[in-house]
Amino acid sequence: QLQLQESGPGLVKPSETLSLTCTVSGGSISSSNYYWGWIRQPPGKGLEWIGSIYYRGSTYYNPSLKSRVAISADTSKNQVSLKLSSATAADTAVYYCARHLLSIVVAVDWLDPWGQGTLVTVSS
């Protein structure tokens, strides 16, 4: 059974870089056809996709965050990482990672399963 677990600091200072890791177990991030995505949810608000990565390095990013986001994959550790620079209070959210089936050619995609999420607060 595929499981995803987010980890990282729960508190980040404004202007610093928010860094999180998603550890995948029960399967390989090198699986064909699957991307690995990051999604966030500010307290009391809706879901916002941050970006997704294929294990070979191909990435898609939310245009509104693209200038500050970097997602990477480490196949040796079976991990996917997120870095969000110049953090502000607006980046305070629960951050989720999820497996992202994404096939632009046949126009299908979905996110499943999801990790349990980790709350990151940006505050001094």
Next chain:
Amino acid sequence: QSVLTQPPSASGTPGQRVTISCSGSSSNIGSNTVNWYQQFPGTAPKLLIYSNNQRPSGVPDRFSGSKSGTSASLAISGLRSEDEADYYCAAWDDSLTELFGGGTKLTVL
């Protein structure tokens, strides 16, 4: 404001049929498949419907999805108290972006 538009709230009584709408455009719902996610308070979202109308294993057939043009709907029949949750539609956009609706809070009266 989300690109995919959902009503912020919906409600129904036990046993009723409830529908939640999701409106988009030709670059997202109009040309790609729609997925629905269910989220209970304090927990991660769960895939409920994928590829417009497919149910993952374990999802009751009380839940169904449909798509027409640039809109999609989630229907829940035989409403139960345990269906009370937030529901989100989502779709890939041709601008190479994943979009979510703003979410609909379903209340079982």
